[in-house]
Amino acid sequence: MTLSNSTKLDIQNLNAWFCEKHALKNVNVKIPDKEVVAVIGPSGCGKSTFVRCINRMHELIPGAKASGKALLDGVDVYGGMDVMDVRRKIGMVFQKPNPFPNMSVADNVVAGLKLVGTHSKKELAEIAEERLKSVGLWEEIKDELKKSGASLSGGQQQRLCIARALAMNPEVILMDEPTSALDPASTAKLEELVKKLKNEISVVIITHNVSQAARISDMTAFFYLGELVEFDETRNIFEHPKNPLTERYITGRFG
Amino acid sequence: MLKEPEYLTKINAEIMEMQEIVESIGEQVQDALKNRSSGLKPVATELCREAQIREELIVEMCVGSLIRHQPFASDLRALTVAMKVSYDLSRVCRYLRNITEVLEEVNVKNCEVKEVCELLKNAREMVRQSLKAYFEKDQKAATNLIKSDESIDEGYRMILRKYAVQKASGNCILFNGITARIVERMADHACYISQETIYLVTGRRTDYR
Amino acid sequence: MDILSRRGRERLIKYICLLLTVLAVVPLLWIIGEVVYNGVSAINLEFLTALPAPFGESGGGIGNAILGTLIINAMASLFGIPVGILTGMYLSEYDRTSRLGSAVRTVIESLSGVPSIIFGIFAYSLIVLTVRHYTAIAAAFALGLMMIPLIAKATEESMKIVSNDIREAAIALGVPKWVRTTKIVFSIAKGGILTGCLLAFARISGETAPLLFTSLFSFYWPIGIDQPMASLQVLIYNYAMSGFQNWVIKAWGASLLLVIIVVSINVIVRRFAKPKYKAGV
Numbered sequence: 001m002t003l004s005n006s007t008k009l010d011i012q013n014l015n016a017w018f019c020e021k022h023a024l025k026n027v028n029v030k031i032p033d034k035e036v037v038a039v040i041g042p043s044g045c046g047k048s049t050f051v052r053c054i055n056r057m058h059e060l061i062p063g064a065k066a067s068g069k070a071l072l073d074g075v076d077v078y079g080g081m082d083v084m085d086v087r088r089k090i091g092m093v094f095q096k097p098n099p100f101p102n103m104s105v106a107d108n109v110v111a112g113l114k115l116v117g118t119h120s121k122k123e124l125a126e127i128a129e130e131r132l133k134s135v136g137l138w139e140e141i142k143d144e145l146k147k148s149g150a151s152l153s154g155g156q157q158q159r160l161c162i163a164r165a166l167a168m169n170p171e172v173i174l175m176d177e178p179t180s181a182l183d184p185a186s187t188a189k190l191e192e193l194v195k196k197l198k199n200e201i202s203v204v205i206i207t208h209n210v211s212q213a214a215r216i217s218d219m220t221a222f223f224y225l226g227e228l229v230e231f232d233e234t235r236n237i238f239e240h241p242k243n244p245l246t247e248r249y250i251t252g253r254f255g
Numbered sequence: 256m257l258k259e260p261e262y263l264t265k266i267n268a269e270i271m272e273m274q275e276i277v278e279s280i281g282e283q284v285q286d287a288l289k290n291r292s293s294g295l296k297p298v299a300t301e302l303c304r305e306a307q308i309r310e311e312l313i314v315e316m317c318v319g320s321l322i323r324h325q326p327f328a329s330d331l332r333a334l335t336v337a338m339k340v341s342y343d344l345s346r347v348c349r350y351l352r353n354i355t356e357v358l359e360e361v362n363v364k365n366c367e368v369k370e371v372c373e374l375l376k377n378a379r380e381m382v383r384q385s386l387k388a389y390f391e392k393d394q395k396a397a398t399n400l401i402k403s404d405e406s407i408d409e410g411y412r413m414i415l416r417k418y419a420v421q422k423a424s425g426n427c428i429l430f431n432g433i434t435a436r437i438v439e440r441m442a443d444h445a446c447y448i449s450q451e452t453i454y455l456v457t458g459r460r461t462d463y464r
Numbered sequence: 465m466d467i468l469s470r471r472g473r474e475r476l477i478k479y480i481c482l483l484l485t486v487l488a489v490v491p492l493l494w495i496i497g498e499v500v501y502n503g504v505s506a507i508n509l510e511f512l513t514a515l516p517a518p519f520g521e522s523g524g525g526i527g528n529a530i531l532g533t534l535i536i537n538a539m540a541s542l543f544g545i546p547v548g549i550l551t552g553m554y555l556s557e558y559d560r561t562s563r564l565g566s567a568v569r570t571v572i573e574s575l576s577g578v579p580s581i582i583f584g585i586f587a588y589s590l591i592v593l594t595v596r597h598y599t600a601i602a603a604a605f606a607l608g609l610m611m612i613p614l615i616a617k618a619t620e621e622s623m624k625i626v627s628n629d630i631r632e633a634a635i636a637l638g639v640p641k642w643v644r645t646t647k648i649v650f651s652i653a654k655g656g657i658l659t660g661c662l663l664a665f666a667r668i669s670g671e672t673a674p675l676l677f678t679s680l681f682s683f684y685w686p687i688g689i690d691q692p693m694a695s696l697q698v699l700i701y702n703y704a705m706s707g708f709q710n711w712v713i714k715a716w717g718a719s720l721l722l723v724i725i726v727v728s729i730n731v732i733v734r735r736f737a738k739p740k741y742k743a744g745v
Contacts, residue, residue, distance in 0.1 A: 086638070091637075099633075102651045115648075116640075116643070164637070239327075240328065240458020251257060251327055
């Protein structure tokens, strides 16, 4: 079912709760290395919860609980490593771009490194340039590095956030509807970037835009009411899905 | 399967119109064949042209729906299959017209026509059945139809064998040989329609060769 | 007819608002005007640098009171600002929902309404009675306590306003909570917190009652923080009601000086602490 790449993230029996509400039910899925996995499903189906369980942000919500395993290269994210390390190895980009407004563009890119304070100024500058180049921002803003991170356009801010996440050299990057707040041109640029990123790391991208999943992903996971209903190569899901629920969703019959 | 979207219903209505044209030509050709009469060619050409126009219209409607609705899964398959079915139907039309051309050019007043008439009748029935299976999305019927192509092939080979050794006049050999060949090709397109029907329902293509 | 009354009503409300604004601003301007008018004549070099002259004598100055006020306010700030900020930080970042948090919040809110004289009496019984003499430390303590609720509230509100998206970004980078709280959230909230501190400073600069119980007064230069100390507030209190024309004028001058000091500190601090980027830009 998966393409030829090895498994990067092996998720086993993942369950999640919000107080009494059972939001994720026994999710088992193997996220392959260096590929793009799209996570689709109607509102409230557990996509966001699923992704936030991967980098252990779900448990920060008051009353939230999670159980199960998520093995990153064999090491369990729940218990096998320090939670800060988890978040450094598994980066995240959010729906609304959130650069730090009190920092310059360059400082934003290396914020994760600078705040924990291990690199020299020169190293940080180099990393900032390298990462801005890899997200295609360097040419656009290389003369404006000192400006506030919040002074860029929406699409630029989002790419800045991706650069910021990449500066930590993660192995997986999670994206929670990253283009929802962007205009079509910025969306297209970001999709190109995602397709480029999979040469370096695994990408898990939540999208409510089914066409986007079809455009950029290699595998697609369809969630419904907290369960993983179908997980297959994108081509298969969009040409002949096995589960009638999947078919109903992607043809727009509901959700 | 899911309820058919409106744009698909409209496209299938056009396919039904095409089918009616094919039926009309088919009936007339069947008669001409039985009566060994010529002179049908202009009518057939005209009707074929109409079918062609419908095919172009169907393709345009499909492309328009692809753009507007960006369909997936069964909706997507339905559109691609509709385009192929309309093409197959236009080929069937063309073959029927070819038969009228043969009748026009070759003097068949004294030729045996029983076998090719039978063959044509069966082939037309196959086309009818394949379209029925398509409209009803009947996977079983489509599968059976593909099997029945064997009998047409057999009928074709029989005619070839017969006229290969018979001491009939050249024009009758020519007429029977070509017409049988045309009809066999017609039946092939009925098969293609059924293969597409199976793909429409299951989403998978099998190798039928 | 209808339109007329609607437009008329709009205008009426507008003018009422204008009138009330004027009513609010005019007394303020009047006070400042009076202070400047009456006090400016007292200001000269001797006034600013000399000790008070003996009773009945003319001349002399309020140098010791100026110094005293600055010292006491500085000490109070040294105590009140860190405690206030840390309290506000705690309430905003570490404890928004629990019972302890609510209790702390309630106490702080109540404290900001407590009359300043209570703080004075509290510091008096705690410190002055213990060491058996008036001391500036007690004054700093009382004033510092008064600053805490204001600063804590301002800090909490300023930090709460920082969008949660920013915190999520920091969490997702694997930044530890204390780093995120200080280097990011606090940094963004700096403006509001600073305003709170300056407001608190302005408030204690105007409080006389606590000083009467703690630092009392002195006619000499400040010799030690554990001793009574002169202050502008107490000086104004004493001199204004003294009946000596000389002293009354000096009281006006001291009032003017107090206003100038508070305003200057405001301006200077704001100039130095200008945020790197305007909000949103």
